[in-house]
Amino acid sequence: MRTGKRELQRLIAYEAARILTELRSDNVTYACQKAAAKYGITKRQFLPTREEVESALREQQRLVRGERQTDTLRTLRLSALNAMQALIQFNPKLVGAVFDGTADSNSCVKLHLFADTPEDLLFTLSDLHIPWQEKQHRLQFSDGRKESVPCFIFNADGVGFELVVLPAKNPRNHPLDPLDNQPIQGASIKQLQQLVDTPG
Incomplete structure (x- = not known):
C-alpha cells in the first residue's frame, strides 16, 4: 500500500x-x-x-x-524575559524552543541581539559580571548571503543562554530557518510578556 x-x-x-x-x-x-x-x-x-x-x-x-512541562516552560520564559530586559538596548528577540513552546529542562534560552559590533555586547556582559564563552554560528540570510556570526554562551541561575549577535545596520535582512528557508520566528520583550501572561 x-x-x-x-x-x-x-x-x-x-x-x-x-x-x-x-x-x-x-x-x-x-x-x-x-x-x-x-x-x-x-x-x-x-x-x-x-x-x-x-x-x-x-x-x-x-x-x-504533563504539568511539569508547563512549569518548566514558564520558568525558562521568565528567565528569558529577565535577560531580554537586561539587554534591551540590543532589541533582543527570543527564538528557538523556549519561544515555540517545545523547551524542556535541557533547553537553553536562545536570543538574537542586534549590535553595531560584538564588542558592544561584551562590554554589557562585563558590566553585568557575566562570564561567557564564544563560538561561531553559521546562518543564511534573506539576501542569500551565508555568514558566521558570533554567539556568546553562558549560564545564569542554572539556565543556559545563547546570544547570537546580528548586525544592527540591516535588521530587515533576516536569518533564515535551515528547514524551510523562511525567516526565523521569534518574540520581542512585549510579545514574550504576553506569552508569559497567557496561561497554558
Missing part, C-alpha cells in the same frame, strides 16, 4: 519529535533529516514543516511530562 505525502510528513514529524526527545536536542533540521532517512525519503518536498514537528513534539511532551 502506498503511503501518501501527507501521511509520510506526519510519520516523519512524529519520528523527528521522538529523536529530539531522545537526544535532548532542539535541532529540528537534523531530526527531520534523520527521521526522513529512516523512511528512505531524500526529497525535501516530503519533509514536514517546522510547525508540524513542533506540534508533534508538544503532543509527546504533554503525554509524557
